[in-house]
Amino acid sequence: MRDVSMGQYYPTKSPVHKMDARAKLVFVILYIVMLFLVPSLDNYLGGGGRLGEYMVKSGLSFGVVTLFLLVAIIFSKVPLMKVLKSVKAVVYLVIITAVIMLLFYSGKANHVYATWGIITISLEGIVSAIVMAVRLFLLVMGPALLSLTTTPVELTDGIESLLSPLKLIKIPVHDIAIIMSIALRLIPTMIEETDKITNAQKARLAEFDDGNVFKKAKAMIPVLVPLLTSSFRRADELAYAMDSRCYGGAKNRTRMRVMRLSYRDAIALVVIAAVFFAVLTFVYDYFGVATFISEWAYTLL
Amino acid sequence: MQEQIAKKIKIFYEKSIALKNVVILLPLCYYIKMSFIEFDNVSYTYAIDSDREVKAVKNLSLSIEEGDFVALVGHNGSGKSTVAKLMNGLLVPQSGVITVDGVNTTDKKRLFDVRKNVGVVFQNPDNQMVATIIEDDVAFGPENLGYPPEEIRQRVDWALKSVNMYEYREGSPFRLSGGQKQRVAIAGVLAIKPRVMVLDESTSMLDPVGKKEIMDIVYKLNKQEKMTVVMITHFMDEAAMADKIFVMEDGELVRGGGREVLSDPILAKCGLGYPPAVEIANKLRSGGMQVGDVYTTDELVEEICRLL
Numbered sequence: 001m002r003d004v005s006m007g008q009y010y011p012t013k014s015p016v017h018k019m020d021a022r023a024k025l026v027f028v029i030l031y032i033v034m035l036f037l038v039p040s041l042d043n044y045l046g047g048g049g050r051l052g053e054y055m056v057k058s059g060l061s062f063g064v065v066t067l068f069l070l071v072a073i074i075f076s077k078v079p080l081m082k083v084l085k086s087v088k089a090v091v092y093l094v095i096i097t098a099v100i101m102l103l104f105y106s107g108k109a110n111h112v113y114a115t116w117g118i119i120t121i122s123l124e125g126i127v128s129a130i131v132m133a134v135r136l137f138l139l140v141m142g143p144a145l146l147s148l149t150t151t152p153v154e155l156t157d158g159i160e161s162l163l164s165p166l167k168l169i170k171i172p173v174h175d176i177a178i179i180m181s182i183a184l185r186l187i188p189t190m191i192e193e194t195d196k197i198t199n200a201q202k203a204r205l206a207e208f209d210d211g212n213v214f215k216k217a218k219a220m221i222p223v224l225v226p227l228l229t230s231s232f233r234r235a236d237e238l239a240y241a242m243d244s245r246c247y248g249g250a251k252n253r254t255r256m257r258v259m260r261l262s263y264r265d266a267i268a269l270v271v272i273a274a275v276f277f278a279v280l281t282f283v284y285d286y287f288g289v290a291t292f293i294s295e296w297a298y299t300l301l
Numbered sequence: 302m303q304e305q306i307a308k309k310i311k312i313f314y315e316k317s318i319a320l321k322n323v324v325i326l327l328p329l330c331y332y333i334k335m336s337f338i339e340f341d342n343v344s345y346t347y348a349i350d351s352d353r354e355v356k357a358v359k360n361l362s363l364s365i366e367e368g369d370f371v372a373l374v375g376h377n378g379s380g381k382s383t384v385a386k387l388m389n390g391l392l393v394p395q396s397g398v399i400t401v402d403g404v405n406t407t408d409k410k411r412l413f414d415v416r417k418n419v420g421v422v423f424q425n426p427d428n429q430m431v432a433t434i435i436e437d438d439v440a441f442g443p444e445n446l447g448y449p450p451e452e453i454r455q456r457v458d459w460a461l462k463s464v465n466m467y468e469y470r471e472g473s474p475f476r477l478s479g480g481q482k483q484r485v486a487i488a489g490v491l492a493i494k495p496r497v498m499v500l501d502e503s504t505s506m507l508d509p510v511g512k513k514e515i516m517d518i519v520y521k522l523n524k525q526e527k528m529t530v531v532m533i534t535h536f537m538d539e540a541a542m543a544d545k546i547f548v549m550e551d552g553e554l555v556r557g558g559g560r561e562v563l564s565d566p567i568l569a570k571c572g573l574g575y576p577p578a579v580e581i582a583n584k585l586r587s588g589g590m591q592v593g594d595v596y597t598t599d600e601l602v603e604e605i606c607r608l609l
Contacts, residue, residue, distance in 0.1 A: 153433055185433045188475045237428035244389050244421045245442040245489060246413050252447040256440040256454055 008086070010148045015264050016076035017149045021158030023265035024146055027272050031142045034065055034279050035135055041128040042107040051110070055127060056294040060282040062134050068275045069141060078148045086144030087137055094136045098129040105129075154257075156181045161259060174250035182238070186231075193230060197223050307335065315398065315405065335403060336364035337529060338388060338419070338497065343397035345383055357383040359552040360397070365531060365545075367496065370523045372543035373533045376572045380552040381533045385501040388531070389419035402496070417446065420490035424502040426482035435485055436461065436470040442493040453492075460491040463526075464518050480511025487518060497529040498522065504539065516542065537563070541576040541596040548573070563596045 016024075038061045039047075044054045073083055104118065105125030112122045147155070160177035167173050198208065201222050208219050282290050345358040357380040365371055375381045386392040387399055390406040399406045401415045408415075420442075423429050432438040436457050443453040461467040464484040469477065474485055483503055490498060500519065504512040516539060522528045534540055546562040548555050550571045556562050564579045575583070578601040582592045590608060595601045 151434065153437055181433070182431065185430060189427050234428050237423060237425060238431075240386065240391055241421075241423055241429040242431060242441075243391055244416060245493065246416050246445040247441070248413070248445060252445075254444055254447050254450065254453065256437070256444060256450055256457065258450050 008082075008144070008147050009151050010078045010082055012077050014075060014077040014149070016072060016078075016145075018262075018264060019149075019268060020259050020261050020265050021150050021154040022161050022259060023261060023268065024150055025155070025158050025162060027268060028143055028146045030272055030276060031065070031068075032139065034276055035138055035142075037279050037283050038062065038131070038135070039283070041124060041131065045107060045124070051124060051127070052298065053290065053294050056297060057282050057285070057290045058127075058131050060290065060293065061279045062131075062138065064275055064278045064282070065138055066134075068271070069138065069145070071271075072145060076145060076149050078145065082148060083141055083144055086148075087140050090136065090140055094133050097136075098133045101132055102126055102129040152184045153181060156184070157255070157257070157259065172250075174253070186234075189234070190227070190231065194223065194227055197226050308341075311335075311339075311341070311398065311400070335400070337367045337402055338365040338531075339398075339400045340364070340384075340387070341398045341400075343387065343394040343399055345380075345387060345392060345394050347383075356552050358387065358394075361549075361552075361554050362397075363547055363554060363557060365497070365529065367529050368523075368527050369529050369531075369545055370520075370543045371529075371531045371545045371547065372540035373531060373547045373549060374535060374537065374540045374568075374573055375549035376535055378551075379549040379571075381549050382501055384549070385421055385499045385531070385533050388497070388499055389421055390415045391421070413446070417493055418495055419497045419499060420493055420495035421499045421501055422483070422486050422490050422503045424505055426479060426486045426506070429486045429489065430474050430482070433473055435466065435472055435474050438474065438485060439470075439488045439492050442489060446493065456492045456494065457488075460488040461485075463491060463522070464488045478511060479507045480514040483507060483511065483515055484518065487515070491522075495528075497531060499531040499533065501533045502535070504534070504536065512536075512539075535573060537568070537574060537576040538578075538598070541578065560596050561594070564594070 038058050041051075041054055045051065073080060102121065102125045105120060105122055105128060107124060107128075109120060109122035109124045111124060112120055114121045150158075156177050159180070160173055163171075163173045163176075202208070206219065206222060208216065208223075210216075211219070281287065285291055340361050340363045343358055343361045344356070347355045347357055349355060359380075361380075361384070373381050373384060383392065387394060387406070388401070390401075390412050393399075393407045401418050404411045404414050404418075406412070406415050430438050431441045439457045439460055440453050443456050448456070457470075458467065461470050464487050466481065466484050466488060469481070469485075474482055477485070486503075487498075498519070500515075504515050507515065519530055519532065520542060523530045530543075532539060532543060540546055541560075541563055543560075545557070545559060547557040548562060548565075548567060548571060555571065556565055556567045562568075563576055564583075568575055574580070576596055578595050578598050581601060582595050582604070585592045585605075592608070593604055595604045
């Protein structure tokens with residue numbers, strides 16, 4: 001059985017692994033914001049923009065973000081395939097959405113190639129489908145790199161630390177964090193237990209694979225009920241164990257691992273700020289960079 | 302005589318807590334040398350329903366000295382696990398008094414003093430782990446007590462080394478064997494540096510190899526680190542390693558004393574049986590051999606070698 005509680009963590013020693021979890025979390029949020037700075041084609045054309053300009057702007061923006069992600073992957077020493085694997089879960093979803101977008105592009109299309117009834121294939125449709133697919137893939141890969149380079153424990157600690165200002169408005173941040181970490185810790189135990197109960201029921205000729213959905217759901221009841229009761233017992237025992245190890249909530253509690261920001265996080269901040277600024281420059285055409293490049297591209301064509 | 306004085310002083314001590322006048326009494330307690338853990342006429346009743354209750358512990362009095370290796374034996378439902386929970390204030394008695402190093406376990410303000418002194422290792426190692434990384438789990442106790450990070454690190458390393466799990470420290474506990482998991486649980490308790498370690502049937506879910514691992518570590522802790530060990534078990538071969546044995550049945554202490562209890566017929570009456578070595582020695586005696594008092598397998602082997 002794969003260890004679920006470790007998530008997809010890829011254990012190795014790299015500068016990205018060593019970064020502060022809080023910094024990584026903030027950077028991932030910035031990264032996601034960056035992806036959404038590029039407007040959709042619909043909105044862009046509606047705002048009076050030209051298709052060619054849009055292609056240049058989005059191409060440059062996503063290009064720079066992809067480059068950044070690649071650099072991050074290289075520095076993290078995580079095999080590229082591991083990161084690409086994270087896309088596997090959404091790949092069908094993205095392809096189906098892209099195809100629908102391509103065939104039923106709803107905005108105003110000036111470059112129509114073919115029409116059959118309600119289906120239209122246009123350059124606009126193709127461009128917006130590609131932009132959406134690229135955006136979604138990048139959206140999945142960034143956080144995937146975070147979970148590949150950060151253990152769940154570090155993540156919960158990071159979230160606890162980042163959310164700690166909420167303590168001021170009486171939100172029990174520490175309790176939420178410990179609930180999260182215990183939940184993570186109990187997942188493999190629960191899976192093991194489910195396996196055990198299922199096997200015990202199978203040994204007594206219970207069937208889980210036959211019949212329709214309702215029958216299957218009904219067959220799960222003899223598994224779920226003992227699972228639930230045993231979890232309550234488990235929770236009781238865990239509470240005793242925690243109590244006897246002097247657990248008393250967040251009060252006076254210290255941590256063995258102290259999170260410290262280091263020069264790595266500073267360097268990463270500079271890099272991500274530069275990328276962010278680059279995307280802004282391309283999208284909002286600061287200094288006329290995007291215009292210049294698109295003019296240049298036109299003359300080239 | 303001394304017991305009577307101790308009792309009187311204890312009553313005075315109880316009252317003086319209310320008066321917050323402990324200062325005078327501490328030296329006095331040391332003078333009459335109170336036992337490290339004292340149960341005085343303790344009763345505990347579980348309420349199952351509103352009208353049904355189970356008397357788990359009835360009028361129990363016992364004392365445990367520092368450095369002792371105590372075995373508390375009894376079959377299922379004899380109340381021995383309740384005693385473990387009473388020892389570090391997880392449960393508080395409905396009547397009677399329990400003191401740990403002079404601190405009453407009902408004293409909420411000093412509850413952490415009690416728990417710092419008495420660590421409990423429970424039966425199921427899976428239900429004692431809090432974190433997904435071994436060293437984080439071991440650090441849980443010292444973190445709760447608010448030690449500085451460097452000291453927590455030291456304690457964790459020391460605890461993991463003393464249970465021989467140091468090289469696994471950065472791994473996840475789920476791939477470990479039962480014995481290894483339980484060793485991590487022991488390290489988690491050790492990191493608090495308690496003076497008493499209570500093992501509440503901590504070997505009952507383990508295979509023979511895992512059992513031996515745990516028993517070796519516990520024995521070493523008692524002999525080398527001078528840690529007081531209270532071993533709650535129904536395995537008589539484990540109980541045979543102790544210096545002091547308490548036998549419980551139906552919530553009551555039916556026998557308590559040195560190792561001679563291990564060959565006391567009361568064990569058979571309580572449904573526990575004798576340790577294997579005692580059983581064999583008995584058989585040999587009935588066969589006409591002049592076997593002396595032996596309780597562990599090692600002792601038996603030595604005795605037989607001497608006779609041959």
